Amino acid sequence: MNDHYLKKLDRVTAILTQLQSKPVVRAQDLAEKFDVSIRTIYRDVKTLENAGIPIVGEAGTGYSLMDGYKLPPVMFTKEEVLSFITAEKLMQKFSHQSLGNHYQTAMEKVRSVLRYSDKNLIQNIEKQIAVFNLHAHPEDSLKNVIPIILESIEEKTQLIIEYKTVDSTITTRTIETVGVFFEFNFWYIMAFCTLRKDFRQFRVDRILQITKTQTPFLQEYGQINDYRKRSNENKVTAKLLVDKKIMSHLVNSKRYYGLIEEVETDRGVELTFETEWINDGFPRWLVTFADYATVLEPDSLRTRLNELLIKMTERHQ
Known part of the structure; x- marks a missing residue:
């Protein structure tokens, strides 16, 4: 052949x-x-x-x-079996806890149709693969949250959530879910909020109660990436000049805070970020190495950093 x-x-x-x-x-x-x-x-x-x-x-x-037509069980190649093992390790570390049991059940079904030699392959190699997570998983107030959210997307019905904001304010929102996404070690909902009459992101671990309703929503919202791009439009560009000797301590955190460019110069390393947290999260992170960094832009970041430093000085005098 x-x-x-x-x-x-x-x-x-x-x-x-x-x-x-x-x-x-x-x-x-x-x-x-x-x-x-x-x-x-x-x-x-x-x-x-x-x-x-x-x-x-x-x-x-x-x-x-044709509906109802069944084929014999799929046979997997050795490379595909190895990819399943690796994916299972990743899911154990990075999947939301409400999805973990469902994935485990699905993997048991996959294992059930493997050849005997492939089952031995899994047994011999799965202990040789490890995934280490730098951040602990956040604890959710509720269990089985993600499946409820996904069901509401599939059924196109509204959800009512009791939500704790970053400043610990508790509000009740009725939302129409566009999708879910994982970013910076947290799961988020992208949804239309009927209270704000606009699209909002909600961190899943801050949901205190969630209720499915029978109220349908008829609006076609499209794909979640369309709204992620829209949220990026709200980000502010920030530039820092950082001493080279501190750079090794920022390896992981700089990506978390939105690094998009890194240029080495004679004066130091110029870092460019795009961040939604310009008034709180970003300047508070900057405080941790402010003696080794200079704010190049925006002026509002420099002002906010000075405010935080004054408060810290007053509190510890």
Whole structure:
């Protein structure tokens, strides 16, 4: 069998896997994924149909497997099995606790269809992979929060949350959830807040109560990345000149506070940040190494830093 037919076999098998995993698969998306022409995808789909696979759909729209059709269990390659082990280790450290049990159950199902040799591979190598998290997981007030949020997205129904803000004020909000995201070791909800009549981010570990309602929302909000880009527009650019000798102590924290550029100069290292925390979180972090840093911009950051330093001096006199 020559190389052309081996590539075709791999591609046709991969297309079948795509059909098993998605409700509808477009020919154009498959063509882009496998870097072939759409006509080649049409021929590959025809090959599957000739092999007895009941595919529903037409060229130019989308393809799917006939409802109710079942295929034998998927066989995984050794490389795929190794990727599962690594992913499981990452999920144990970085997944939200309300998702952990569901992922564990899913992985048990995956393990159940592995060949005996692959099960031995997992047993032998999983203890050789470790993931170390620099930050402790925040403790949530509630359990099973993320699944409730995801259900509200799927059902397009409003949620009522009791929420503690950064200054410990407790408010009740009715929200229409766009999505969830993980950033800086915390899970967040991106949602439309009916109280503020605008989009807001809510940190999941600050939710004290959450209630699903039967109230639908009809607005189509699109993808979460659209709103993450919008929130980035509210960020302020800050520039610092930092002594080189302190840089090794900022390796992790500078990324957390929004570092976008780092330039070494004769005077020191010029750091450029984009931050939403210009009035509180960022200047309080800057206080920890202010004797080794100069604020280049904005002036408001310099003013806020001086205010904090004066308060600290007064408190400890």
